[in-house]
Amino acid sequence: MKADSHVEQLATEARSIVGSAAVSGGGEKDAIDGIVPKLIVEPPDTQTLAEILAWASERQQSVLVRGGGTKITWGPLPSKLDVVLSTRHLNAVLNHRYGDLTATVEAGATLATVNDRLSQHGQWIPLDPFLENQATIGGIVATNDAGPRRHRHGSPRDLIIGVTLARVDGRCTKAGGAVVKNVAGYDLSRLLTGSFGSLAVILSASFKLAPQPHSSRTVVVKASSLSELGMIAMALLASQLTPTAIESQFPECLLFVRFETIVEAAINQAERTVKLAKDLGKQSTILSGAPEEILWRAHSARPWEEPGLVFKVSTPPADVTNTLEWISGAAEKHRVKWEAVGRAGLGVQIVRFDGDLATQIDLITSLRSRLKSPRQGSVVLLRGQPELKQRIDTWGPLGNVVETMRAIKQQFDPMGILNPGRGPGNI
Amino acid sequence: MNQSFLNTLQRIVGQGGFVIDPGERLTYECDALTHVREVPGAVVLPGTTEEIQKVVTLCNRERVPFVARGAGTGLSGGARPLADGLLIVTTRLNRILDIDIPNQRITVEPGVANLEVSRQVATHGFYYAPDPSSQQICSIGGNIAENSGGAHCLKYGFTSHHVLSVEAVLPNGNIVQIDGPALDAPGLDLLGVLIGSEGTLAIVTKATLRLLRIPEATQTVLAAFNSTDTAAEVVSGIIKAGIIPAAVEMMDRLTIEAAEAAVHPGFPNADAILIVELDGSLVEVEALMQRVEQICYQNNVQSLQRAQDEAERARIWKGRKAAFAAMGRVAPNYYIQDGVVPRTRLPEVLRKIRQLEADSGLRIGNVFHAGDGNLHPLICYDSNLEGQAELAERVATEILTYCIEAGGSITGEHGVGIDKAKHLPKMFNDDDLDSMQRVRRAFDPKGLCNPGKIFPTPRLCGEIPGPYREHPAERTGQAERF
Numbered sequence: 013m014k015a016d017s018h019v020e021q022l023a024t025e026a027r028s029i030v031g032s033a034a035v036s037g038g039g040e041k042d043a044i045d046g047i048v049p050k051l052i053v054e055p056p057d058t059q060t061l062a063e064i065l066a067w068a069s070e071r072q073q074s075v076l077v078r079g080g081g082t083k084i085t086w087g088p089l090p091s092k093l094d095v096v097l098s099t100r101h102l103n104a105v106l107n108h109r110y111g112d113l114t115a116t117v118e119a120g121a122t123l124a125t126v127n128d129r130l131s132q133h134g135q136w137i138p139l140d141p142f143l144e145n146q147a148t149i150g151g152i153v154a155t156n157d158a159g160p161r162r163h164r165h166g167s168p169r170d171l172i173i174g175v176t177l178a179r180v181d182g183r184c185t186k187a188g189g190a191v192v193k194n195v196a197g198y199d200l201s202r203l204l205t206g207s208f209g210s211l212a213v214i215l216s217a218s219f220k221l222a223p224q225p226h227s228s229r230t231v232v233v234k235a236s237s238l239s240e241l242g243m244i245a246m247a248l249l250a251s252q253l254t255p256t257a258i259e260s261q262f263p264e265c266l267l268f269v270r271f272e273t274i275v276e277a278a279i280n281q282a283e284r285t286v287k288l289a290k291d292l293g294k295q296s297t298i299l300s301g302a303p304e305e306i307l308w309r310a311h312s313a314r315p316w317e318e319p320g321l322v323f324k325v326s327t328p329p330a331d332v333t334n335t336l337e338w339i340s341g342a343a344e345k346h347r348v349k350w351e352a353v354g355r356a357g358l359g360v361q362i363v364r365f366d367g368d369l370a371t372q373i374d375l376i377t378s379l380r381s382r383l384k385s386p387r388q389g390s391v392v393l394l395r396g397q398p399e400l401k402q403r404i405d406t407w408g409p410l411g412n413v414v415e416t417m418r419a420i421k422q423q424f425d426p427m428g429i430l431n432p433g434r435g436p437g438n439i
Numbered sequence: 440m441n442q443s444f445l446n447t448l449q450r451i452v453g454q455g456g457f458v459i460d461p462g463e464r465l466t467y468e469c470d471a472l473t474h475v476r477e478v479p480g481a482v483v484l485p486g487t488t489e490e491i492q493k494v495v496t497l498c499n500r501e502r503v504p505f506v507a508r509g510a511g512t513g514l515s516g517g518a519r520p521l522a523d524g525l526l527i528v529t530t531r532l533n534r535i536l537d538i539d540i541p542n543q544r545i546t547v548e549p550g551v552a553n554l555e556v557s558r559q560v561a562t563h564g565f566y567y568a569p570d571p572s573s574q575q576i577c578s579i580g581g582n583i584a585e586n587s588g589g590a591h592c593l594k595y596g597f598t599s600h601h602v603l604s605v606e607a608v609l610p611n612g613n614i615v616q617i618d619g620p621a622l623d624a625p626g627l628d629l630l631g632v633l634i635g636s637e638g639t640l641a642i643v644t645k646a647t648l649r650l651l652r653i654p655e656a657t658q659t660v661l662a663a664f665n666s667t668d669t670a671a672e673v674v675s676g677i678i679k680a681g682i683i684p685a686a687v688e689m690m691d692r693l694t695i696e697a698a699e700a701a702v703h704p705g706f707p708n709a710d711a712i713l714i715v716e717l718d719g720s721l722v723e724v725e726a727l728m729q730r731v732e733q734i735c736y737q738n739n740v741q742s743l744q745r746a747q748d749e750a751e752r753a754r755i756w757k758g759r760k761a762a763f764a765a766m767g768r769v770a771p772n773y774y775i776q777d778g779v780v781p782r783t784r785l786p787e788v789l790r791k792i793r794q795l796e797a798d799s800g801l802r803i804g805n806v807f808h809a810g811d812g813n814l815h816p817l818i819c820y821d822s823n824l825e826g827q828a829e830l831a832e833r834v835a836t837e838i839l840t841y842c843i844e845a846g847g848s849i850t851g852e853h854g855v856g857i858d859k860a861k862h863l864p865k866m867f868n869d870d871d872l873d874s875m876q877r878v879r880r881a882f883d884p885k886g887l888c889n890p891g892k893i894f895p896t897p898r899l900c901g902e903i904p905g906p907y908r909e910h911p912a913e914r915t916g917q918a919e920r921f
Contacts, residue, residue: 111675111783112812134681156628169631170600177874185874186867191779193811194848195586195635196855196866197893198875199599202631211627212874223681246541252564252655254719277723326623328542359542360622389621407625412615416882417627423877436626 019050022073026053026095029067030060038096044084045398047093049076054098058118058176058184058215061097065213066182068095074429077209079120079148083155086394087208088406091433097213099150105129106216107190114173114190116218119150131224138165138222140312150214156206159312160257160270163357165222168205174218175201177211180425184215192220203420210435211424225256225272229282230304233267233289233296238340241265242333244292245356249329251288253281258357259311262336267356268311314353315364321372321396322364325379327389329359335389338382339363339375346371362394369399376404410437440480440523444501448483448525451493456531458482467508467526471573472516472858479506479520484528488606488614488644491527495642496612498525504887507642509549509578512571513585514775515856517637517892524890527642529580535559536645544603544620546647549580553587556648565650568595571852572760583643586635588852590686590759593810594718595651597852599634606645607633610883620647632878637854638889640882654718657685658728659752663709663741667691667805670711671785674809676734677715678782682727687810688714691789693769694762694806694817701765704758707742713809714759762806763817769802770819774831777853778842782812791841792816799834801827813851814842836862855893864895 019037026035030053038049050073055061068075073094078084099120107116110133117126124145127136140159141152151157153175158167165171174188177200187200204214235241241260244267248258257270271281282298289296299307315322327335336352343350346367354361365375376391383389393406410417414437421428421439433439449457458464459481468476480503485491498505504524511518520526533550540563545556553574556567570589571577577587583605588597595601604618617633618624633640664670670689677684690698692710699706706712715731717724728745735743746752766773780788789805792814796803804817818834820827839849839862849855849862864872872894882888 109781109783111678112781113678114781156623166596166600169628170596179874183870183873185870187871187874189846189848189866191781191812191847191851193588193592193597193779193808193813193851195597195852196848196850196859197863197872198878199586199632199635200874200878202599202628203878205631206628223678223683226681249543250541250564250652252652252720254654254723273720273723274726276726277720280722281720324623326621328539328544328620330539330541331621358622388619390623390625392623392625410624410626412613413617413626413629415613416609416615416629419881419884420627420629420878423881424874439627 022071023051025067025071026051026064029063030055042096044076044093045089045401047090049093049096051094052096052098054101056101058102058178061102061213061215062178062182062184064097065178065180069180069427069429072427072429074432076431077150077154077213079151080122080143080146082143082147083151083157086155087431087434088438089398089401099148102215108133109190110135112191113221114192114218115221116174116190116216117149118216119214120148122146122148123152130221134224135221136224137171137219139168139171142312142316149217153205153214153217154207154209160259160308160355162355163258164256169202171219172201172205172217173220175204176215177204178213178215180212180427180429188218190218206436208435209431210421210439211430227275227278228270228272228300228304229278230299230307231269231282231285231289231296232299232307233269233294235265235267235294237265238262238333238336240294241267241356244289244294245332246330247288247292248285249357253284255281258355260352260354260356261311261314262352268307311353315351315362318364320364320366321400322362322394323376324392324394325361325363325389327359327383329357331389332356332359332361336361339365339379342375342378369397372396372400373403380408405438407437440503440525444497444503445481447497448481448494451497452483452485452490456484456486456490458484467511467520467528470508470511470513470516470518472514472519472856475516475519475857477520477522479526480523482526482528484531486531488608491608491642491644492612492614494525494527495608495610498887499610499612499885502885502887504890506889507580507584507638509581509584510552510576512573512577513581513854513856514777515850515854515858517584517854517856517889519857521890529578529642532644539620540565542620543650544647545650546645547579548645549578549583549643551579553577553579553582560650564653566653567648568601568651569598579646579648580643583634583646584636584638585852585854590688590808593687593808594683594685599631601649602630602634602646603649604647605630605633605643607641607643609641610885610888614644637856637892639879639892640888656721656724657716657718657752658724659714659716659746659755660728660731661706661744661746661755662713662715662735663707664711664713665709665739665741667711667789668786669738670713671789671809673713673734673738674785675783676738677731680730680734682717682730684715684731684810685718686714686716687808688759689805689807689809690759690762691805693802693804694766697765697768697804698758698762700768702757702761704754706758709741714755759806762804766804766817766819769804770821772820772822772828774818774820774835776814776816776835776838777850778814778839778847779851780812780814780842780845780847782810784845784847785809785812788814788841788845792838795834795837799830801831801834803834808851811851812847814838840865857892860893860895863893
């Protein structure tokens with residue numbers, strides 16, 4: 013009873029700031045790793061969002077920002093979960109300066125909606141992250157999530173040129189701007205990118221855009237082993253070909269090499285890729301149109317469809333093969349299934365691994381110790397059962413930078429109300 | 440700085456790395472913002488990360504402010520020393536530590552010159568993309584501090600897009616490894632905020648850089664127009680056609696004539712020229728260059744010249760790069776600004792600058808990165824004429840106001856430093872600056888690391904307002920302004 017009246021009191025206070033319709037009690041559908049938040053607050057605009065943040069800070073209520081919720085379980089178990097702050101009403105494309113190839117969009121807009129709007133002028137934010145139809149700009153920036161085209165266009169940190177943010181003291185501030193070239197002041201846009209909502213709430217972001225490609229071709233290369241797959245990927249990297257994506261799939265041992273440019277150049281480069289593969293003894297096919305789209309849609313859903321542990325392993329590109337071979341060996345030892353998809357040219361792989369809790373713990377721990385130091389690579393847990401998150405550090409070792417990260421957290425969020433314990437390095 | 444402090448410094452860096460003689464210290468009184476001078480209290484040239492660590496630890500303990508300096512080519516006074524502070528020069532840290540061609544990375548010390556990185560990997564078919572005009576002598580450490588750009592950042596981005604990791608000495612003396620050769624190191628993006636922080640957060644002692652494959656084809660075209668407005672229309676037309684050139688540079692009549700007189704690049708007699716460079720696969724470049732030329736023709740291009748070979752291409756770029764130095768033929772002095780405007784606002788801002796030229800009586804040359812709207816107006820004056828230097832500074836400030844009003848920035852690549860610290864509040868309010876200062880305090884709670892830069896202060900000790908003066912390296916031909 014006492015707890016209920018406390019929550020009711022908080023809800024009343026929140027309603028007085030954002031209005032009745034914007035506050036509701038947390039339910040099972042809002043739970044994160046089984047923990048149900050007290051309140052869901054959906055501010056109608058940036059000003060009230062900032063005010064609710066200041067209120068939460070004053071009342072020492074923890075705040076977890078939610079966009080599309082597609083990556084809400086990434087990160088450790090919440091140490092405290094009071095208020096879920098939804099950005100869903102902040103969903104406007106504030107400005108599309110198509111002549112300047114830039115756009116400013118609010119955090120709660122989905123990437124798909126934004127890109128649909130930008131396509132009216134033949135442009136897009138060149139990102140294709142996980143669940144792009146539901147993922148919001150704020151969530152994509154907060155997690156620095158990027159998909160296959162990262163090979164050419166980079167991740168959100170490479171495309172963001174400005175940000176507005178709400179601090180826990182209720183102040184809205186900005187950094188960067190709306191021009192692509194700008195070195196005035198500290199680049200807080202980048203600091204916020206990948207901060208997992210631990211420093212401030214992202215209200216809007218400005219991006220450098222790209223023209224939509226004229227045409228696309230994808231070469232599908234079938235290898236017979238991981239080492240062959242790696243060899244072809246490294247040969248592509250060393251070539252003068254300019255793919256927008258080099259993706260691998262295991263256990264199928266497939267490599268997808270995409271070219272997006274004017275049609276004659278896409279065809280030319282695809283044909284050269286076929287020749288490169290042939291010289292290495294491998295057959296390949298060129299896809300375009302609907303079959304190509306179907307392939308990429310299916311690829312984008314991997315490896316999330318099946319249950320099990322999902323983690324990201326990042327290494328220098330030349331180490332991808334031996335890292336995946338090592339995981340393959342571990343899977344064989346434990347007699348479990350596994351799969352991996354990822355950016356073969358960048359060294360970033362998303363791995364799904366079955367097995368019981370003990371097996372998963374053993375895999376993550378051993379793989380981290382194999383990579384020796386965070387400088388050689390990292391293993392970050394993306395999806396895991398709560399019991400695993402209790403036993404394993406989601407982020408893994410951060411090295412000797414963690415003190416500086418904590419100092420930054422202390423400066424922006426001294427009471428530790430923003431996504432407490434879940435930010436990078438558990439800040 | 441007392442004698443005991445100086446003695447300890449000398450013990451750390453040795454006799455050869457310690458400069459206390461007043462005459463020798465004078466060498467370091469400014470960077471390429473030559474009118475802002477201050478003789479440093481002492482200078483050290485450490486040879487290792489560990490020496491830098493010991494020096495910084497000592498400064499932290501004794502609360503002595505310090506400034507890091509690379510090659511001293513910065514144009515905003517970021518490496519301007521302090522009379523009561525220590526200058527830490529990184530030029531002796533100039534080793535190439537590792538070249539990793541399969542992973543397309545190179546690890547270097549901060550004193551390595553920008554161009555040297557590309558030279559080291561050229562035989563493997565790779566290069567380092569950021570190309571500030573002073574790239575023959577400017578150092579990687581300085582590039583990281585300033586987030587340096589160059590003509591080719593339109594397509595390839597800035598230094599921040601090409602640094603994978605650094606080792607740095609924090610203001611408390613701790614050595615940290617920020618990120619690594621693998622992407623996505625977990626944690627806050629400290630590297631993202633460190634790059635471009637103008638030496639106010641840490642001293643970088645090693646850097647791992649991303650290398651790019653030299654493109655299969657590069658083509659360059661020189662197009663002449665009857666006005667900068669028309670040339671700007673062409674730039675918009677190229678972007679609208681979905682083409683992202685490697686570089687798009689514009690020069691107006693004044694700078695064309697000056698460059699022509701200085702290095703004879705064969706520039707046409709025109710009110711404006713564009714240099715458009717495309718790179719990538721041969722098939723793509725060939726097709727898109729035809730499209731670029733079409734757009735030029737649609738806009739009444741006066742002459743169009745596609746470089747037929749590498750020598751011709753080099754000659755065009757030589758003319759472009761000589762433009763700054765060539766302004767010495769127009770006037771004894773010039774003041775340079777670095778404002779940015781959204782590309783679509785270029786015609787309007789250029790018209791305003793032309794009006795300002797008429798109103799002020801000072802000639803203003805425009806040579807700039809048109810593709811990304813980064814202006815470099817050159818305001819010509821004669822410092823021997825009473826009041827002209829001050830007038831030039833007022834004109835420069837007015838141009839920055841145009842840039843801000845157009846939704847741009849006060850600096851695209853030269854940095855805020857001391858030169859533009861007083862203008863930063865025109866872009867950011869107190870709350871914005873407070874957010875940035877929080878980062879500063881997290882890294883440098885005592886405020887010892889390059890104090891007085893970027894952020895406005897009531898009045899900077901030793902600051903002498905005034906315009907650009909030629910840097911010694913420019914006089915000797917070692918550096919060019921871009």
